[in-house]
Amino acid sequence: MKIDGKAYRTIWRAGPAAVETIDQTRLPHELAFRRLDSLEGVVEAIKTMVVRGAPLIGASAAYGLAIALSEAGDDASLAAAYAALNASRPTAVNLRHALDDVRAVVAPLPPPERGEAAFRRADEICEEDVKLNRAIGEAGFKLIEAAHKASGRPVHVLTHCNAGWLACVDWGTATAPIYLAHDRGVPVHVYVDETRPRNQGASLTAFELGQHGVPFTLIADNAGGHLMQHGKVDLCIVGADRVTARGDAANKIGTYLKALAARANGVPFYVAAPGTTIDWTLDDGHAIEIEERSAREVTHIWGRLADGRVAEVEIAPPGTRAANPAFDVTPAELVSGIITERGVSAASKPALAALYGRG
C-alpha cells in the first residue's frame, strides 16, 4: 500500500544478503526504515517490535534465517539461527511455521547453496502472504460493494486494532477488502477504534489508511456502540489471532464488545482471517488462554510531545494496579461470517470444514 504516494511493502530485499523494513516503533510519529543485514539485527527487530504482526514476523524470521545462512551455511549455524529466531517472540505461530518451512527447504542442500535458497523461499513466503491477503480482500470486497449498491452511499466500516498491511507484507486481512474497495472507486469510510491499551488503531491503522488515502475517523473504543445505535456503521471487519473450528474468534481485547453492539443493532460483524488462523483442534473459544500483559501498558501511554519528541506519560495515580488481558474471544454466534482466502464462510463448524475440505 502507499506511503507518501509511493507503494510499499513492510519488508523488501536490499542487497545480496539484507532486507529493509519500516521501523514500526516510530509510527505514526516518524517514517523510518531499518536495514537488517545480520541475524542479531533481525532477532532484535522482532523482539523490540520494529516488525510486528504475525505474518510480518514470519516473513522477517524467514529472511533472518536466509541472512544467517548466507554468512555460514553449516548445520550448526542453521540450528543456532533457527533457535535464536524462534525465541525472539513467544507466541507467534507464523514465526515457527516460517522457520520450519525455510529449514525444510535448505536442509537437504549443500551448505554453500543454503543462503541463496533460503532467500528464494523467504521471497516466496512473502508472495504467498500477499496473495492470501489479496484473496481475502476479493472476498470481503464483495460485501462492501454489495452494501454500497444497496444504499447508494459510502460504506462505513468499523475496525478494531491493526489487522492492516503493516501487520502483514501487504494488504492486511481486515483492511484488504477496504483497500480494494477504495482502489476500485467504491466509496468507503472507516471508523478506527484507537484500541487501548496499546493504541494500534490510533497509531498504525490510522497511519496506513491515511497514507493510502482511505477516509477514516478515529474514535475512542467506547464510541462504537453509540455509533451503531445511530445507524452510522454499515459493517464491522476485524482480524483474528485464532479462529476455532466452530468459528469463535480470539482477537484484540475489546473486539467482543463491538460484536455485542453489532448484534444488538443489526450490523453485520465479519472476521477476516486466512485458513492458517483456524485451530482445527479446538471448538470452544473459552478454552483459549488469554495473554495477560504488563500493567504498565494501561497506566502509561506513549505519544508525541508538542516539541516533536516521543515520550511516555502516566495517566493513573502512582502505584495503580491494573489488569491487562490482551485478547478476548467473540463467540461464533455473534460473527456474521469469516472472510477467508477461499471466500466468506458462515462461522460454524460444518461451513468452515466444508470450505477447507475437512468434512
Add this chain to the structure above:
Amino acid sequence: MKIDGKAYRTIWRAGPAAVETIDQTRLPHELAFRRLDSLEGVVEAIKTMVVRGAPLIGASAAYGLAIALSEAGDDASLAAAYAALNASRPTAVNLRHALDDVRAVVAPLPPPERGEAAFRRADEICEEDVKLNRAIGEAGFKLIEAAHKASGRPVHVLTHCNAGWLACVDWGTATAPIYLAHDRGVPVHVYVDETRPRNQGASLTAFELGQHGVPFTLIADNAGGHLMQHGKVDLCIVGADRVTARGDAANKIGTYLKALAARANGVPFYVAAPGTTIDWTLDDGHAIEIEERSAREVTHIWGRLADGRVAEVEIAPPGTRAANPAFDVTPAELVSGIITERGVSAASKPALAALYGRG
C-alpha cells in the same frame, strides 16, 4: 471521603466570604487546593474544570453567588453574578437549579443580608447533596451486601467514568454503595474503566478509591466484556447524566457497551442516580441529544512525564480526524435497576413513577 487518611469534602467554607476546593485539573498527579474568594474566581474554576461533576458545579455556583453578594448585595449585582455563573458551563442542569434556588432565597431580603443568607443556603445545598448520595449508598449497599452473603467472597464491582465523591460534595452516586460497603467491612473490589477519551476513571475514580483504601484494579475500557465472560464481575454500578421516565440512562460514552456485556453474561447492571436526574418529560432515550466534544480529546492525552511534569502527548498521526461523542444511552431493558435515594427501582415507567409519586 478520605485523602491521605484525612476526611475531605470537595468544597468547604474558608473564612467569611470564601470557599476552598480541590483542584481537580491537577489530579491524580498532585493534590492541590484552590481558594475561591471572588465571583471571577468561581466562574473560572467552573469553566476550567477545577471543579467538575454536576452536583459539585451546582454547589460551587451557589457559593459563587454568595461570594458575589457578600461584596455587593444589590439587584444589579445579583443579576450580573447569576448571569456570569450560569454561563460558566453550558449544559449542567444542577448549575441552573442551584442558582435559581439561592436567588429565590435571597431576592426578598434587603441587600445587606443577602450575602450571609446565600452562604447559609449554599451550605444547605451541600448538606442536601451529601444526604442524597448517602441515601443512594444505603440502597446500593444492600445489593453489595446481598452479593457478598450469597457468594461468601469479595464482591467485584465494575464502574465506568467518575460518578464518585469528587463529582459531588461527598460519597458520589455510583461509589456511595461501594464506600459504605468498604467502611462496614463488606469486602469489595472495584474494576475501574479508564474511560477514554478523558480518562476520568484512571485519573479520578482510581485516585479517590485508592485514597479511601478501597481495593481496585484499573482496566482499559476494552477489557470489561472479557472479565464478565469469565465471571470476574459480580455487578456493574454506573452513574447517569440523565435518566428518562422509562429508565433509559444517558451516561459517559462506553456505558452502553458494558451494559450489553452485562446482559450477555448475566451480570446485574445498575444505574445510581438521584431523582433529580430523572427527566419526566422524556421516555425514549434516543431523543437525548449527545454532545460532540473536541477531536483533540481523542488524539491527545494528558499525563505525567517521568520527570514529574504533566504534559500532553499526541497518539495519532498529525491531522487525524476524530469523532468524540461524549455520552451514550443505555436502554432501560439492559438496566437491572436504578439505585435512587428512595431505594432501588426497576427501570420502567410505572416503577419510577410509583417511587416518586407521579402515578
